[in-house]
Amino acid sequence: MNLRRKQGTGNREQESRVPHVSILRHGKAIPLAALSCILLIAGCRQDMHNQPKMIPQRGSDFFADHRGSRPQVEATVARGQQNEDSYFYTGVVQGANGYREERDEMPFPVNMEVLKRGQERFNVYCTPCHSRVGNGLGEIVDRGYKPAANLMDQVRLAQPISHYFYVMTHGYGSMPDYSAQLAPVDRWAVAAYIRALQLSQAKGTSADVPAGVQVRSLKSLAEEEGHPDYAQPWALPATAVQAYKPISSEGTPGMAPANPADPAIKIPITKPAPEGQKPAAQK
Numbered sequence: 074m075n076l077r078r079k080q081g082t083g084n085r086e087q088e089s090r091v092p093h094v095s096i097l098r099h100g101k102a103i104p105l106a107a108l109s110c111i112l113l114i115a116g117c118r119q120d121m122h123n124q125p126k127m128i129p130q131r132g133s134d135f136f137a138d139h140r141g142s143r144p145q146v147e148a149t150v151a152r153g154q155q156n157e158d159s160y161f162y163t164g165v166v167q168g169a170n171g172y173r174e175e176r177d178e179m180p181f182p183v184n185m186e187v188l189k190r191g192q193e194r195f196n197v198y199c200t201p202c203h204s205r206v207g208n209g210l211g212e213i214v215d216r217g218y219k220p221a222a223n224l225m226d227q228v229r230l231a232q233p234i235s236h237y238f239y240v241m242t243h244g245y246g247s248m249p250d251y252s253a254q255l256a257p258v259d260r261w262a263v264a265a266y267i268r269a270l271q272l273s274q275a276k277g278t279s280a281d282v283p284a285g286v287q288v289r290s291l292k293s294l295a296e297e298e299g300h301p302d303y304a305q306p307w308a309l310p311a312t313a314v315q316a317y318k319p320i321s322s323e324g325t326p327g328m329a330p331a332n333p334a335d336p337a338i339k340i341p342i343t344k345p346a347p348e349g350q351k352p353a354a355q356k
Contacts, residue, residue: 162257164238177233183265191266194259198251206291207270221248224267225275237264 127133133141160166161180168174181187196205204211207224214220222229241260244250255263272281274291282288295301 160235161261164235164242164260175233175235175239177235179234179261179265181261187262188266188269190259191262191264191269194255195263195266195270198254199263202248206274207267222246224271230271230276234264234268237267 127141129142131141132139135141136143160176163173165173165175199207200211202211202213202218202221203209203224209220209223211221238257238260240248241251241255241263242257243252251260271277279288292301
């Protein structure tokens with residue numbers, strides 16, 4: 074490589090030759106390039122680009138039927154979906170008319186452990202809307218939402234216990250489902266606690282209390298705990314407004330959802346009804 078530079082004060086330019094160092098002089102360029110090519114070829118095998126895997130809905134020569142996706146094994150179910158047609162998992166049974174109906178019965182015995190579990194789950198997931206006493210005036214009302222369903226009114230008192238399980242599983246009106254948050258056994262525990270809550274406040278009578286057991290009113294317990302206001306009638310907060318147009322089937326501001334008392338969930342079944350028990354024609 075030749076470079077020219079000016080020296081001194083004259084116009085004469087002096088050429089200075091800068092030595093050029095090259096690896097060719099030492100004979101190392103060719104072996105180094107060959108080694109690089111070998112490493113590059115060894116690290117780029119074709120099966121790293123076209124991976125030997127089965128892509129859904131794509132054919133394959135590996136199997137005799139030339140299908141990459143394998144057919145499901147007969148008489149098998151997905152994990153976590155077994156027995157989902159039973160009363161424990163659905164909360165409904167097939168009625169005499171061929172439609173699904175709810176029942177006022179639990180699929181397993183209820184004891185204090187079940188009720189305590191139901192109370193704990195109810196306080197976590199249900200009280201924000203229904204309040205701890207189930208009157209539908211939870212904290213959501215203070216934040217501008219309409220009241221939730223009052224579990225103590227005549228409509229909810231007339232509903233069978235599996236209705237609450239069904240609602241928690243599928244949702245109802247403006248209430249979303251809680252099947253992802255609550256396992257089936259916990260949904261039944263919450264339903265049992267709702268029934269116990271109703272018996273303690275609106276539906277129970279002295280005949281439901283065993284002999285010799287003293288029953289204390291909620292008002293006396295609240296006063297004893299230093300919260301007498303808890304036992305007073307709950308007034309609707311001024312923040313209970315509805316920004317959307319009211320829907321009559323879901324209730325209007327200042328009232329609980331006005332759904333009719335219909336304990337039967339009338340959803341056509343997928344299996345044929347027994348002979349002589351065909352479902353009536355829908356209107």
